[in-house]
Amino acid sequence: MILYVLLVCSFAVATAEFVLVGLLPQVAADLGVSVPAAGQLVTAYMIVVTVGGPVAAVLTRRLPRRELLAGTMALATVSAVASAMATSYAMLLSARLGSALAQALFMAVASQVAMAAVPPERQTVAVARIFGGFALATVLGLPLGSLIGEAYGWPVTFVVVAGMAAVGLLGVVVFCPRIAAAPPAGVRDSVGALARRPVLAGLGVTLLALTGFVAAFTYVAPMLRTVTGLSPGWVSVGLVGYGLGTVAGNLLASRVRPDAITRRLPLAVGALALILLAQPLLLPVPPLALVGLALLGAAAFLVVPLVQTWLMGQVDAATTGLVAAVNISVAGAAGALGAALGGAVLTVGLGPAWIGPVAAVSVLAATTVAAGIARASSAHGASSRALLRR
Structure with a gap:
């Protein structure tokens, strides 16, 4: 069951990454900035993912994996809620940086949890399940998020993302085995x-x-x-x-x-x-x-x-x-x-x-x-x- 939970979690964090790409014109118009300026939200996100992952992995290396994974999904949920509530460019940027940090840490911790939760011969299956969430986000998360944003406004898209992240958090709390650091x-x-x-x-x-x-x-x-x-x-x-x-x-x-x-x-x-x-x-x-x-x-x-x-x-x-x-x-x-x-x-x-x-x-x-x-x-x-x- 934990592998399916990790699939849900990865789908949520990947959708949080991809979905802004399809919403840039609406975000720019609502926040009163240019589309290129809104695009810098994507750039900043990727910088945090690239740099923040190794740093976060080192800083959290002493923490038990289950609790760390739950904390990571809690950060993803709160950041998505903050994105939905953002009324200025600075607020949305701060919220997006929180989502980026959650994703960076998630990929490292989830891979550890997945490999520790299965026998050695199934470790490739476990890691592939995590990346499967990213694959599904390209098929479902990005287009559906864009459609929801166009129909109801971009903040609603982030409310949906927050809901998915919250489901993943609940799954981690209920189904993730205790894995000591x-x-x-x-x-x-x-x-x-x-x-x-x-x-x-x-x-x-x-x-x-x-x-x-x-x-x-x-x-x-x-x-x-x-x-x-x-x-x-x-x-x-x-x-x-x-x-x-x-x-x-x-x-x-x-x-x-x-x-x-x-x-x-x-x-x-x-x-x-x-x-x-x-x-x-x-x-x-x-x-x-x-x-x-x-x-x-x-x-x-x-x-x-x-x-x-x-x-x-x-x-x-x-x-x-x-x-x-x-x-x-x-x-x-x-x-x-x-x-x-x-x-x-x-x-x-x-x-x-x-x-x-x-x-x-x-x-x-x-x-x-x-x-x-x-x-x-x-x-x-x-x-x-x-x-x-x-």
């Missing part, structure tokens, strides 16, 4: 764990793969409009297809056993690279463009849970929360780099269709790193078996 690692030990070669390689896969993915996804609407020639309605259909693809990729990731991740990861990252390379061929044909967008979402959400699960298995219990938070921070940095990369392709005049092939260079580098992880894991396994036979 691991003996906290010192700063030197924590940094040492993050500096180990396998951990750095895993973080490298996240950085390189998501930089390429975000470069293409950031400009997917212009691609579909100008290259494919789709109407706004069909662009929305394509985004729904992308969301369904993320759900499918997440479900596929949940079927990979932890001991098989290193063998499957190069294939998953390689598939993402091939989809990006094929963009100039897929985009001019509307049905293929829509299928390609769904496959793009599926590949990305296959890679992310696999890397997160594998990284947390490379460190001791005292450092799992920190490595999970750092991986999310690296993903945030990849988002910024990817958006800049896609913009650079357009700036030099290559056109939207060529963002995919350029972005694929980064993902191909991630594939090489993932293949190196697989070879190292295979060699380690072979040496362990040889020792056992002696």
